[in-house]
Amino acid sequence: MAILNKPDKVHQAIAWHGDIPITNRYTAGVAGERFFREVKENGKFMGTRCPECDLIYVPATMFCERCFAELDEWVQVENQGQVVTYTILYWDLDDQPLAVPLVLALVQLDGSDGGLVHYLGETDPEDVYIGMEVEAVLKDPAEREGSILDIRHFRPIQV
Amino acid sequence: MSQEVAIVGIGYTSFRPLTPEVSYKELVYEAAVKAYEDAGLDPRSDVDSIVSVAEDFTEGTSIFDEYVPDQLGGMLKPNVTIPGDGIHGLATAYMQIASGIVDVVAVEAHSKASNVLTLPRITAYAMDPVLNRPLRANPVFIAGMEMNRYLYTSGATREHCALVVAKNKRNALLNPAAAFGAALEPDQALDSEMVAYPLSVVDISPHADGAIVVVLASAEVAQSLTDVPIWIRGIGWCNDSPSLENRAWGRAIYAEEAGRMAYRTAGIRNAMDEIDLAEIDDAYSYKELQHLEALGFCEYGRGGFLTADGVTEIEGALPVNASGGSIGGGHLLDASGLRAVVEVALQLRGEAGAHQIPGVETGLAFGWRGVPSTSGAAVILSS
Ligand SMILES: [Zn+2]
Numbered sequence: 444m445a446i447l448n449k450p451d452k453v454h455q456a457i458a459w460h461g462d463i464p465i466t467n468r469y470t471a472g473v474a475g476e477r478f479f480r481e482v483k484e485n486g487k488f489m490g491t492r493c494p495e496c497d498l499i500y501v502p503a504t505m506f507c508e509r510c511f512a513e514l515d516e517w518v519q520v521e522n523q524g525q526v527v528t529y530t531i532l533y534w535d536l537d538d539q540p541l542a543v544p545l546v547l548a549l550v551q552l553d554g555s556d557g558g559l560v561h562y563l564g565e566t567d568p569e570d571v572y573i574g575m576e577v578e579a580v581l582k583d584p585a586e587r588e589g590s591i592l593d594i595r596h597f598r599p600i601q602v
Numbered sequence: 603m604s605q606e607v608a609i610v611g612i613g614y615t616s617f618r619p620l621t622p623e624v625s626y627k628e629l630v631y632e633a634a635v636k637a638y639e640d641a642g643l644d645p646r647s648d649v650d651s652i653v654s655v656a657e658d659f660t661e662g663t664s665i666f667d668e669y670v671p672d673q674l675g676g677m678l679k680p681n682v683t684i685p686g687d688g689i690h691g692l693a694t695a696y697m698q699i700a701s702g703i704v705d706v707v708a709v710e711a712h713s714k715a716s717n718v719l720t721l722p723r724i725t726a727y728a729m730d731p732v733l734n735r736p737l738r739a740n741p742v743f744i745a746g747m748e749m750n751r752y753l754y755t756s757g758a759t760r761e762h763c764a765l766v767v768a769k770n771k772r773n774a775l776l777n778p779a780a781a782f783g784a785a786l787e788p789d790q791a792l793d794s795e796m797v798a799y800p801l802s803v804v805d806i807s808p809h810a811d812g813a814i815v816v817v818l819a820s821a822e823v824a825q826s827l828t829d830v831p832i833w834i835r836g837i838g839w840c841n842d843s844p845s846l847e848n849r850a851w852g853r854a855i856y857a858e859e860a861g862r863m864a865y866r867t868a869g870i871r872n873a874m875d876e877i878d879l880a881e882i883d884d885a886y887s888y889k890e891l892q893h894l895e896a897l898g899f900c901e902y903g904r905g906g907f908l909t910a911d912g913v914t915e916i917e918g919a920l921p922v923n924a925s926g927g928s929i930g931g932g933h934l935l936d937a938s939g940l941r942a943v944v945e946v947a948l949q950l951r952g953e954a955g956a957h958q959i960p961g962v963e964t965g966l967a968f969g970w971r972g973v974p975s976t977s978g979a980a981v982i983l984s985s
Binding site for chain 2: 467475501502
């Protein structure tokens with residue numbers, strides 16, 4: 444019976460390795476296009492407002508996930524906001540230690556109900572707290588490509 | 603609920619960090635043989651339909667439903683594979699029987715996590731490709747951010763989370779199928795390596811391999827097969843916003859709603875009074891507390907205090923993860939919820955062995971699909 448004859452030495456356990464390249468395009472979409480274009484060309488953050496729910500979505504979306512309305516009211520929101528939550532990340536994408544830990548945060552942008560997940564920089568990780576006031580640091584206009592990485596990071600607002 | 607449905611067969615392998623000697627098909631075959639033996643059924647003649655739960659990326663195979671029927675005795679039968687938690691699979695099988703189209707369904711879920719060599723990258727591939735993935739961060743950061751917000755808004759502490767770790771690892775010592783039992787003191791948990799502040803390495807359930815098969819049957823068939831049918835009294839599932847930017851970070855709203863649906867379908871008004879034990883997702887230590895609150899066992903923010911008071915211990919008023927859960931048993935990818943179902947069903951049969959809780963009649967199992975998801979499913983079982 445094969446079931447009684449399982450390999451009992453690790454070196455006898457045969458395995459095959461396989462991998463495939465997976466490459467995709469991801470369309471930013473009608474709302475994403477305008478959101479990233481405003482960051483890239485004007486250094487501005489735009490949201491879309493749902494009048495029914497009285498919510499301003501950032502990043503802008505073309506529809507309201509709460510009431511399902513199509514959204515076409517665009518409003519500019521601030522380049523600064525508050526840390527809703529954050530973490531200090533010690534592992535890389537292979538679960539190996541990062542040489543320099545990353546501070547990541549969800550920042551709710553002032554004037555909006557949404558926000559952005561991004562790096563926090565120009566601060567000691569130990570000094571970060573929930574509710575901290577931070578502002579976006581954008582790349583130079585010539586370096587911007589219309590992506591979330593047009594934001595270098597958020598940093599504490601000096602008072 | 604319409605047609606009554608019961609669990610009549612349970613089969614599972616032990617849960618182990620490595621299984622180099624068996625293929626995933628052989629793991630599933632072992633669980634299936636045990637489940638059909640337990641039910642007293644021949645799958646080739648007695649099982650009407652097969653439901654499996656699998657995600658292509660963690661299987662390393664496209665169109666994985668092609669790879670399912672044979673190891674379950676399910677060839678030339680109705681088959682469906684759904685990417686979801688094991689309890690989503692149970693719900694699918696439940697509905698097939700409740701609707702009256704079939705009488706006996708086998709539900710399967712498994713983990714061969716030890717063969718998934720780039721799991722954090724697969725999980726990262728589940729994040730929004732435009733907004734989140736370009737940050738190139740290990741997706742465990744989402745759990746770190748969620749835990750931080752949860753502790754901030756709920757009043758729970760890292761010490762409470764360490765109590766969950768110590769409890770589940772200790773419970774696992776009583777469960778021969780569990781992979782990661784340990785007599786760990788809460789202080790040792792608190793001092794362990796930080797992964798995504800405030801989440802430390804022991805707050806994360808380590809992965810294990812294993813397979814689970816559960817056989818469901820209509821009332822008439824169930825009563826002809828067994829003296830101890832375990833009835834599915836209610837079931838519910840829900841997703842919150844997929845967006846990291848818009849979801850609720852402090853609360854597990856998906857679990858609140860999944861629980862509400864399960865309680866409504868089961869006719870349960872007071873979870874703490876009417877439910878004797880719970881096996882709920884503890885993929886991360888704080889998730890047990892968050893899910894305990896979301897499922898209505900206590901007020902928001904009280905889960906940690908309940909744990910500190912010993913209420914969730916095996917001897918407590920509401921034992922939670924008496925099996926060791928995922929922290930003590932090993933996280934089984936999308937099979938984790940089905941393992942919770944098995945543990946509750948064994949307890950209700952009185953077959954849980956060294957971690958048996960005396961006199962239990964009704965239990966709850968809850969599964970969550972892990973980061974970055976807000977996908978949860980709950981089921982209420984009764985003897
Ligand atoms: Zn709306």
